[in-house]
Amino acid sequence: MLPYWIALVLTLTAAAASAADPCRDPQTQAEMTRCAGEDYARADRELNAVYAQVRTALPEAERERLKLAQRAWIASRDADCELEPYGARGGSMEPMLMAACKADRTAQRTKWLKSLVEEGAR
Template sequence: MIVRFSAVCGLALWASCGLAADACRDPQTQAEMTYCAGEDYTLADRELNAVYARVRAAVPEAERERLRAAQLAWIKLRDLDCDLAAFGVRGGSIESMTITGCKTQHTNQRIEWLRSLLAESL
């Protein structure tokens, strides 16, 4: 937790200094790569929330609690899977980037799965 917290704090300071604006075009340092992984995850998470809201609106009211429970369980599974995926780099400078990249990949897969629910309901 301390490693992640300090990395996030450092990245927040780095971004607030204006250094992050062009960094994701061609990240060269570990800090840039970690920052860019965070940016990718932020975009995926926003899209996930938008698609989830559309699915929630499309499913019958009687199914909404199942959808909510499934989504919460999926989030927990994603986070645990991604924490495990970083076992080989635990404590290293790429740990947080590895976890974030994993979360982005799983989130994008979930987006596609949720979209398939929308396609089936049409």
């Protein structure tokens, strides 16, 4: 009888955790889209924090180049991510695919920006 109770407690604990964070196991397209949007928002916050660090670390003469490069990168990322979900254009998956694309590209850019600071420190 004890294993039944243990299994029941574990199942209820997992269900409560999933209910508390629907992004652990999204079940509907709306949840998946919301979670992809949250992933993108998190990636964007990290990018902005790293960008501020890079601006501070760069010599004054390089800051304008960084700003121009970042603006060009944003335009490129957004254009790429507009194209990425072409197979789902107009469907319920389109916003999720766009947010996932932006989250992925933004994380890649953050990694690259971090490398600028790391390379400059050497």
